[in-house]
Amino acid sequence: MLIYNLCQFSTQFTAFSLFFGFTLGRYLMTTLLGWAAIKLYLSRLRARISGKNASMQQIRKELLYSLRSILIFALLWAAASSDITGHSRLYWQIQEHGWRYLGFSFLLILILHDTFVYWTHRLMHQPLLFRYFHKLHHCSVHSTPFSIYSFDLAEATLHGLFFFLISLLLPLHNIVLGGMLWVSGIANVIGHLGYEPMPQAWLQSLGKLFNTTTHHDLHHTKGGQCNYGLYFRFWDWIMGTEYPDYEAAFLTATQNVTQKDSHL
Ligand SMILES: [Zn+2]
Ligand SMILES: [Zn+2]
Structure with missing residues (x-):
């Protein structure tokens, strides 16, 4: 029994170490790339959306x-991948559910x-919950790529729980789970750049559906009080929570600095 417990502990500790390394590496890679894009390109091309820089x-x-937050995510995701509950539906063999299901499950998890x-974001903005769940994230009024996981303990647990719970409810290939973690990290960094990287024409095409840096900056x-979605605009449209002048703000944010100066 002791040997069995030691083996279980060692499996879970290995899973935790792997997830901690993966999540920290993903955070550093995406945020540093975002930071480099700002310093080398975006800050020379465009003005900061909020007009102010973040302090050191x-x-x-x-x-x-x-x-x-990364520590908390790693604990929860390691628990999911090492099947601590005995009910995990994560799988490795694509043949178990086929390629079509693999693509479908990726789209489904993105929408979910x-x-x-x-909805959790809107809830966390309720005055009773805000100070315990979400206040820390909003200390970053002028956000930076490093803001993405700057969360209260309760908020970090809530975000980590999504992937833990979904692994119990839906059959998910480990590649889909890993891919989703990358997509959410990249989308988060784009949302917190503070400078709009998209071209003006974006709103006439994919920008009808997808969020932008300007969207989350607002x-x-x-x-x-507005713009609660992460990847898509549709929940904000349906619920009437999109900032009324979002599209005008986006057009201002996409004016290049030289373009702006020539209008002065
Ligand atoms: Zn918020
Ligand atoms: Zn944010």
Whole structure:
């Protein structure tokens, strides 16, 4: 029995170490790429959407709190992947459900995750919950790529729980789960760049459906009263929570600095 328990502990500890390394590596890679894009390109091309830069003190806090969130995510995702409950539906063999299901499950989890984020995000903005769940994230009024996981303990647990619970409810290939974690990390970094990277024509095409940096930047600068979605605009449209002047703000944010100067 002791040997069995030791083996179980060692499996779970290995899973935790792997997920911690994976999540920390993903955070550093995506945020540093975002930071480099700002410094080398975006800040030379366009003005900051909010008009103000973040302080170094804010960035230090964001790094520290993100590290704590990464620890929580790693604990929960390691629990899911090492099947701590005995009911995990994660699988490795594609043949178990086929290629079509693999593609379908990716789309489904994307929509489910966006729905989960929209509704929990709105809930966390209720005055009773805000101070315990979401206040820390909004300390970053002028967001940076490092803000993405700057969460209160309760909010980090809530976000980590989504992937834990979904692995119990839906058959998911491990590649789909890993891919989704990358997609959500990249979408989060884009949302917190503080500079709009998309071209002006974006709103006439995919921008009708997908969010932009301007969309989430307005969420931070307008006191969290609008724009709650993560990947898509549809929940904000349906529920009437999109910032009324979002499209005008996007067009302003996509004016290049030289273009702006020539209008002065
Ligand atoms: Zn944010
Ligand atoms: Zn918020």
